[in-house]
Amino acid sequence: MSQAVVETAIKEERPGADDTPRYTIGEVVARSGLTAHTLRWYERIGLLEHPARSHTGQRRFSDRDLAWLDFLGKLRLTAMSVADMLRYAELRREGEHTAAARQQLLEQHRDEVRQRIADLQATLLIIDHKIDFYAERQQQS
Numbered sequence: 020m021s022q023a024v025v026e027t028a029i030k031e032e033r034p035g036a037d038d039t040p041r042y043t044i045g046e047v048v049a050r051s052g053l054t055a056h057t058l059r060w061y062e063r064i065g066l067l068e069h070p071a072r073s074h075t076g077q078r079r080f081s082d083r084d085l086a087w088l089d090f091l092g093k094l095r096l097t098a099m100s101v102a103d104m105l106r107y108a109e110l111r112r113e114g115e116h117t118a119a120a121r122q123q124l125l126e127q128h129r130d131e132v133r134q135r136i137a138d139l140q141a142t143l144l145i146i147d148h149k150i151d152f153y154a155e156r157q158q159q160s
Contacts, residue, residue, distance in 0.1 A: 040071035040079030047080045051088050058088075064101070066091060066108050097132045 044055050051058075058078075061067035067087065070078045094104050107124055110117040 037082040040081050042080040042085070044078045047085065050085060051092070053088065064105065066104055068112070097128065098135070099128050103128065
């Protein structure tokens with residue numbers, strides 16, 4: 020695993036990570052690839068803590084928020100359920116004493132991801148076999 024991936028994965032967990040609000044919702048949309056609607060939904064359901072607001076009421080996000088959104092994106096990519104992502108977010112908000120529970124949740128998810136990968140690899144072998152079969156048939160024609 021690359022150092023950049025590891026750093027991204029733990030950046031939002033580090034004490035003292037930059038919480039300085041500086042990014043508008045439009046800037047976060049551009050950086051994260053998420054829509055403004057999705058960001059507001061994440062906030063509404065509790066996946067994303069309520070960001071700071073400017074004096075005009077605009078949401079302002081920090082580097083820590085961006086790192087958290089990146090991590091949520093990784094969880095989504097691995098098909099973690101929204102319910103499990105919410106549980107993780109709740110545990111995270113409760114503080115350091117929940118680290119073991121968060122670890123357990125991630126370990127369970129990792130096992131599920133590994134099983135899906137194995138299933139996909141087996142399926143890929145079947146697809147490769149079919150492609151080879153059709154390629155041989157075309158060569159014989």
